[in-house]
Amino acid sequence: MKSSTASSPSIRFCAVVFCLAVWWLLYRHLSEVAVWLTYSAFGLERGSHLGASVEFFVFEVPKVLLLLVLVVFGVGVVRTFFTPERTRRLLAGRRESVGNVLAALLGTVTPFCSCSAVPLFIGFVTAGVPLGVTFSFLISAPMVNEVALVLLFGMFGWKVAGLYLGMGLIIAITAGWTLGRLRLEKHVESWVYENGTNTDAAEGPEIPVLCWSDRLQAGATAVREIVGRVWVYVLLGIAVGAGIHGFVPENFMASIMGRDAWWSVPVAVLLGVPMYANAASIIPVVQALLGKGAALGTVLAFMMAVIGLSLPEAIILRQVLKPRLIATFFGVVAGGILIVGYLFNLVL
Amino acid sequence: MxxxxxxxxxxxxxxxLAAVADEAAKALGTPYELQKVTDLKQIMSFNVMSTPALVVDGVVKLSGRVxxxxxxxxxMG
Known part of the structure; x- marks a missing residue:
């Protein structure tokens, strides 16, 4: 996996330092630039509704994109240390409870794509990772992701982002633990275990040794792939935030999704579970709902249900899990999200 | 081959990945045969946990990315 490009490691390292410096400079002066652009360059009137919206937009868009680039790059580099093979070795034969916590945490940093959920599931359980621990990983990996966290942090502040992170981990840990208690091994398709629990499988393919320049390269690739895909949703989300003020009555959503409507959380979860969307594309919706008086717990429950569980995922998992286990899995996770939603609405 | x-x-x-592998193999100029393995059991026989994966002459060379x-x-060389 040696990089064949001409740039030497030291040049690449200097480039990273340079980029960080530029990043910091840009981030520090965003608000001045936004003010200058809005009122001097565009010539909008100070204090006007349009001016405020435009200023909000030209400040928030680069801010969130800058945060996204930095975090995606960082996570991209960190992920080179956590291959699925290494995570499996850390989890194999681990006791439950400790295993559930570890699996939920590793789920946040191990590279994961929902299209390889099945090979990963088989690789884990046949190497002796307990079923419940495997589920903790499978819940946390898609739900607690860096893009969701950055966007929540950038648009709603560190409290909302922190709550999302904490609650995502707690759901992954407790739902996985509960599923482990239920002894559902017999509802895994029998062919999965056909080759026996294979400790040799813990070896897997040879893990390439990476040098720092490869790791930085991986970070850059992650930025290109992920930011290249999600920037549209960031723009859309912020445009919604900047634009809908004044066009929709402020408390439009409060009556149907406010904290007084007790049924709003179950409805949000029921709507969200079958839906499939990535963390970024759901943000504009979250922005619109929160801005119009929907309760935070209800909205976060909706967001978790959308990115954590989905109909396509159920269909993929059907290859290795019998319907009853899939139903139990979805039921337990949806139940956890429901409780979290109510808890948020109660506490906040 | x-x-x-x-x-x-x-x-x-x-x-x-299939497209990249095809292009790389053509550029190398050696005769080759490209096969897509989509059957789950067959994929698992290579001990691979993240797809897509590239296998050359039976050896897993890369997995989980393009x-x-x-x-x-x-x-491949």
């Missing part, structure tokens, strides 16, 4: 196998259940990245054509050439 090189035997190149692409492991993956048919996601977008798997198609991309390489550049240059990198694929090195892995």
């Amino acid at each position: 090189k035997k190149i196998q692409i492991l993956g259940t048919g996601c977008a990245k798997c198609q991309k 390489p550049t054509v240059d990198e694929a050439k090195q892995l």
Whole structure:
């Protein structure tokens, strides 16, 4: 996996330092630039509704994109240390409870794509990772992701982002633990275990040794792939935030999704579970709902249900899990999200 | 004759890897045979946990991501 490009490691390292410096400079002066652009360059009137919206937009868009680039790059580099093979070795034969916590945490940093959920599931359980621990990983990996966290942090502040992170981990840990208690091994398709629990499988393919320049390269690739895909949703989300003020009555959503409507959380979860969307594309919706008086717990429950569980995922998992286990899995996770939603609405 | 196998259940990245592998193999100029392995049991027999994966003459060279054509050439050469 040696990089064949001409740039030497030291040049690449200097480039990273340079980029960080530029990043910091840009981030520090965003608000001045936004003010200058809005009122001097565009010539909008100070204090006007349009001016405020435009200023909000030209400040928030680069801010969130800058945060996204930095975090995606960082996570991209960190992920080179956590291959699925290494995570499996850390989890194999681990006791439950400790295993559930570890699996939920590793789920946040191990590279994961929902299209390889099945090979990963088989690789884990046949190497002796307990079923419940495997589920903790499978819940946390898609739900607690860096893009969701950055966007929540950038648009709603560190409290909302922190709550999302904490609650995502707690759901992954407790739902996985509960599923482990239920002894559902017999509802895994029998062919999965056909080759026996294979400790040799813990070896897997040879893990390439990476040098720092490869790791930085991986970070850059992650930025290109992920930011290249999600920037549209960031723009859309912020445009919604900047634009809908004044066009929709402020408390439009409060009556149907406010904290007084007790049924709003179950409805949000029921709507969200079958839906499939990535963390970024759901943000504009979250922005619109929160801005119009929907309760935070209800909205976060909706967001978790959308990115954590989905109909396509159920269909993929059907290859290795019998319907009853899939139903139990979805039921337990949806139940956890429901409780979290109510808890948020109660506490906040 | 090189035997190149692409492991993956048919996601977008798997198609991309197949295209990159094809291009790299053509550039190398050695005769080759490209096969897409989509059957789950067969994929698991290679002990691979993240798809797509690139297998050359029975050896797993890369898994979980799509390489550049240059990198694929090195892995196959």
